[in-house]
Amino acid sequence: MLIKKHQYLAFVLPALIFILLIIVVPFLIGIYYSFTDSNGLRASFIGWKNFEVLFRDATFLQSFWLTVKFSVVAVVLINLVGLAFALIVTTHNNRLTKSLRTIFFMPNLIGGILLGFIWQFIFTSAFQAVATAFDLNFLKGWLSDPTTGFWGIVILFVWQMSGYIMLIYVSFLNAIPQNTIQAAILDGAKPTQIFFYVKLPQLAPAFTISLFLTLANSFKLYEQNLALTNGGPYRSTEMVSMYIYNTAFVNFQQGYAQAAGIILFLCVTLVSFIQLAISRKQEG
């Protein structure tokens, strides 16, 4: 070993202290607050009461269920679209595909709040204009209906995340040894066969990463939700992060919101672990 143990410690310690102070300690304090009736300024211990109430709170359960639905839809769509993008930009290596890479990735460079407002304009004003011009009634009032409001957030999020996921797939697609593909071509495999039997199995690690990223991100979705619909119409598109924020900073029931946050944390951890375990197994 080149570095001795105490030197090793000296390198790790600064980062460790910051992680402890900024992440671990607040997290532990947070767990404590989930057992209190904190309103942000005063708090007293009330045991499991927050959790008991939480599991009977229809609004919380509704927003949680909405988040689950959203995550499933978003994860599937983002990975499909991202993979499709990746295949498009890796088929040829010319100027068009290079500029397409930039175009597909661009939405990811814009912040969530801004994206939300841009799409709000599209869904309300642009859709409305198209609807009146061509007499297409289904394009009217997208954000004032629970179903289309939900799909509005899905579309926005897919549009934003696909480019990023595309990058991951692109790097893995490029890493596939060319000789395996050439061998398949020599054997007379069609492009679809090459994709399903040669490329796809070698993309397994990319799926692990992409699924993990999209899943965690869609569970935590907040700013797109805020800027696009702000939970409306009538709280029907309020996801669990927004529920937590509103309970904490609008209702000032911070202990209760903290309890909801803990539940969200447990769920995200659990789902991520299960997903990682399954994907790893398949990779192996």
Place this chain on the structure above:
Amino acid sequence: MLSLSLFVLTCCSFGSQKEQSSKITLNFFNQKPEISTQYQKLARLYHAKHPNVNIQITTSGQGGGAAALQAKFASGEAPDIIMLGGLPEIDRYKEHLINLKNLQASKNIIPALVSGGLSNNRMVGIPVDLEAYGWSYNKAVFAKAGIDVSKITNYSEFLKAVQKLNAEKKQLGLEAVFGFNGGDTNSIASVSAQFTSLPYNNNLVKAFKSTTFSWKYEKQMKQYYDLIKKYNVQPILSVKYDPSVQDLFFNGKVAMIPQGNWIIPTLDGLEKGYVQKNLGMLPFFVKNSGSARILTGSSWYLGITNDHPHREKAAKDFINWMYTSKQAQNVIINEMRFVPATKNFDVSRLPDDLSKEIYRIGTSKKAQAPIHKQYPNGFTNQALGPYMQRYFVNRISWSNLKKEVSAKYRQLREIQSGE
């Protein structure tokens, strides 16, 4: 090396201590972004007169203000002067607020507004301005339709006017009669106050303590909401505040919107003199006794914190100056376009007729303050607003709405007062 740095440190701390005794920086937390430039101007004017007092204004609003203010307190940087929206928020900081009873500025506050700043009978907040709640109507549209507004003194007259406007929609160039911004829960709350305020008779503390939502004027409430539903720009939930004022109302595409005098700066900003020419206000006819008036109250109160005792006096002086000096008042009435919340104000100084009328109504004996700012935290945008929006699009019956709203009101009130 160590001694050198110690030396530098002592120098620094000594220097800052010296500075503190002569110069004071007051932190003012403002929750109304639309007037932050005018507050900056007041701060500059005050600084010019009192060179040793600097006023640092922090502005955060539009939903995030309350949370930002709490973050200030939690981080130990409590501001000296804070703007608070209603008794629920005042109650949250009651231990930090000092009694302003003996302040020169407090003596002139319009009596109907005083209870909105009380905590345990201590006067901890003074109202920022006088706001009027009712229907803002476009005088030009009404004139074109040949409606004499002075004749509208009860609900049936109002209904007739609405129906007339609706029938002549095309000729008048109207999209609809009402431009109710159903997408904003705040406007839903302020309209609901038209029906929930009367039972409390200006006792805002009582409204704040109440564990039940008042349905005393339920019949009239439903009548009005059904009327709005029928004659509003559709889809009603897509109508938002800014477009409803700056496009629908300003361009005469609707005849009425449920807003008050806070739209004055926007309208006059778009076209000078618009307000004097086109803006009028109509009350909601709730009691139908012929005495209906627009509601007048204050959504925001200023308080001084006790976290920095050495700056308390400077904070008091600044507030006194804002409420009593002519120079400050001129900025407030002409640039913020506020109607002052103080009595014995020379009404002729106000720049437009509507403001004058609001001042007269607000200072009269029959003035009635709205209570929507005393609803529990979160009630407006998490219960009343969403359920009313459901009602607008026929997703809930009136009786279920009543049940849900009442239950949620009680639940939130009990949680929030139970500490």
